[in-house]
Amino acid sequence: MKEVANMDKYIFGVDLGGTSVKLGLFSAVGELVRKWQIPTRTEDKGSNILPDIAEEIRKAMGKAGIAVRQIEGIGIGVPGPVVNNTVYRCVNLGWDIVNIRDKMNQLLPEIPKIVAENDAKLATLGEVWKGAGKGYNVVVMLTLGTGIGGGIIVNNRIFTGAHGGSGEWGHMNVEGSETDICGCGNCGCLEQYASARGIVRYGKWMLKESYKTSKLREMECFNAKDICDLARNGEEMALDILEGSCTYLGKAMCAIAEVVDPEIFLIGGGMSRAGDILLEKIKEGYEKFAIPIIEDIPIKIAELSNDAGIFGCTKIVLD
């Protein structure tokens, strides 16, 4: 029996974020054996990040008694545009251009397969593999986190586009009259209204424009969750903010649908924890702009939450 166990194959999924690295040890059939996380050390231009991950993987192998020959590969998700395992301008990590596969191959030369891809694309792949996107051929997921990203999966494969730019709808222009400048340098990007950070910025502007009472006015600072919680409790001002934000999201989703016409939309990322109230308002926003051919596309909340990334990292190694 021990001999058989030693023959089992494993994969590591590594979802690399700006504050923490999520790691998952998976069996080769895609069962999650163990998951944990470590902090992302962004100091010194992020030079410790990949060595930290390599060490963590070695430790995990030792702990679980897994030999090198039992590892099929490592999938790594990074918060930036990736082409051929190279990430470009990964500001959150302090990185410029990094070929992740090459660096990891130097650190772990005995691992046969190392694959890197954009984190939001991998989260979408994870949802199609084991979550809310199972069984669909054309899936679009929007990840509403600090920023907005996402992915397109066609026939169980990530659609990357020509330069890894596919899914970068966080910077889609949705408001022609905006004067605040987005991180990208443009004005009126979707992220400025509908990301966890954007809805707070937009909420502050709405509060100035309105005379309605709101608990938000009494808070020294508030976050996306505060807005969603108050909206769920029926506070009119919070509902106005959420509806406005979701109208922009609906506009962008209709634009996406008029380009790729998915079978289903998934909403993921931290904001998606707001659940039903968010989903309801997104659907209302979508209906405002939808033409008949795309109006019936279902919209669902993603299911795997924070684990979507490590599942996608594993799937891409298996592909």
Next chain:
Amino acid sequence: MKEVANMDKYIFGVDLGGTSVKLGLFSAVGELVRKWQIPTRTEDKGSNILPDIAEEIRKAMGKAGIAVRQIEGIGIGVPGPVVNNTVYRCVNLGWDIVNIRDKMNQLLPEIPKIVAENDAKLATLGEVWKGAGKGYNVVVMLTLGTGIGGGIIVNNRIFTGAHGGSGEWGHMNVEGSETDICGCGNCGCLEQYASARGIVRYGKWMLKESYKTSKLREMECFNAKDICDLARNGEEMALDILEGSCTYLGKAMCAIAEVVDPEIFLIGGGMSRAGDILLEKIKEGYEKFAIPIIEDIPIKIAELSNDAGIFGCTKIVLD
């Protein structure tokens, strides 16, 4: 020799428009043997259209001395959303829901392969096969005609989406403050500014908003070509209109790029005959909204003009 000639295989490409049907007889290696057109008879809910096409094909076979066994198939492009050879709500033709393959099979039962697809998607396929998109793996074409349509070609195949809605960016919302209603029932659609009809509507509005002199003010009615011709000659007002129109186009193209990230953009349809001045202003419009990852995507005018459709119709039969 005659025997060999009798063995040659042929394909008919049929590009079905609201005013005329363009037909092409192609050799099986994709050489255009002959092309011609007939009027589209839209009366009686368009019930004559497919019989007219079938008769035209029989006549053409007789004229060229082609036997039925030499026909590989017929590809048909229609101006509406197509799923599995069925077109939905084809207003220009007077059609509701029509399964084109079934109808044509009844009319020409001896033809082995009949394929129907959206006209703009087929024009894009034609450009990738024999025109400006040759050699590219991910191509987006926008067709600027009476309306705006387009297609996405990935690895030489049409990307249709789940319900044939891919490429329907003519109804992408690009102006939140618009009060004029588009044919689709919404306000602020790209078509309302950048199609051949839309630029005239938008031009009239611009003329009212401006005090600049313009030859357009002296015309009883003007069309898209008049605007482009005057812009090419440096008339300030016409340039303002064209620039405004192309700013909306640029905004939509950036949105498209942030979804599918193509290797190249092609501009087709009747408006594309305006050539360099249009291309220059589209590029300027695109630059206003592009984020770094998509800013270098080349934009070219399509090459096959009116023939793109019949080439695409032929290619889809060969696939």
